[in-house]
Amino acid sequence: MSLIVKTIARWVVGFIFLYGIYTMVYGHLTPGGGFAGGVILACAYILIMLAYGRGFAFRNLDWRIARALDSVGGILFLTLGVLGMILLMDDGAFFFVNFIQRSLPGEPFHLFNAGTIPIGNLVIGIKVMGAVFVGFALLSMVRVYEFRGERVFESREEEE
Amino acid sequence: MFELLALIIIFMILAGILTIETEDLVSAVVSMGAVGFGLSVCFILLRAPDVALTNIVVEVVVLILLLRGTIRLGEKTVSGHRDLAGLVSGIILVILFLIFGIYAGVEFPRFGEPGFLRFEDSASWYYLREALSRTGAVNAVSAVLLDFRAYDTLGEIIVLFTAVLGSIALLRKKLKRDKEQ
């Protein structure tokens, strides 16, 4: 990629990352939430991969680490649901009860409020970021070409 | 607002027809981006900012995936219709679908009077009234997604996880086995 694209990408990616985190964390006060924030975070890494090549982006975030983030996000969300059921066993609990709001409620329009909703947003954001990044990294590591008259399907994982 | 909404949907229909009939694949993907962008503007006009934000980010990722993954490798691009029987049956089925759609559309409530206004015990009244007092969240959509209906969010996480798992399983290294055969 040319020098203009690389310079602009290097300046802008910090703002995109910050905007993604803002959309994720303030999901219970303004429009946004975990899904949009997670996809915006993945877009920051995709921008670096498109501007600087695959090797440089994988030094920042390896695709195996992103795959682990994907799985860990799913397990954490399930833990969040079951934990409330275990902690409030004798108090009328159900799956995904908001156990933090029942014990320590905050004030409306504040950041530390609404119990498990900001925690759920963070976990979903991590999971969606890992999933979208793995999906894009896989498609850029695969090549189909002709080699001595037959088609070869190669998936490269090392640097180019 | 009603006229502006109708105009944008007509723009989306024209972009959709252009997407299907064009022969160049890059033009098709760009027109699909136009459909998605018009859809985000429609969501803003229909007072749904959460949905508009999510749609436009997902649309950008879909465009990048389509352009980067597949358009790069088509040396010979195939285009055109199937044989004549497929085309004629497609047109007949679409006309039948529109006729039955008109029959069903007469029974609908009017545009601007949603279903939850008619019934006093609808679920939406409960979500709107109890969102602040029971969950403490100001955004009613986030409260519905993560507190009242968190099970559906868990289902969506499972679907995303399965899609990524399927993608990884399909794109493994097969270099050694191809060379042996």
Place this chain on the structure above:
Amino acid sequence: MIIYFLVLILFSVGVYGLLSQKNLLKLIISLSIMESAVNLFLICAGYRQEAEAPIMSLGQSLEVFVGHSVDPFPQAMVITAIVIGLGVLALLITIALRLYHRYGTFDITEIRRLKG
């Protein structure tokens, strides 16, 4: 009522593309158009005349908020549907790549003939 009819026409444009095209990528794009039409239909069904978004403002009483907001329930479901559509599309592109490796073309009439 015209709005619903226009959304129906958008959906049938997608159906027509699915039934009449030969290229596999055009089929994937038609599926995406159908999904957009269905999401638009769901949000249109929950719109209330002269109402605001379902987010409370500072100092707004509960009666004003409940009397002046659109339906929040279809919006949550459509957010779920949009993200699921993204995952399904990524899997479809992977399958299309595998088919290209196996048969050498994106043409579905050829793929039907070359068995093996």
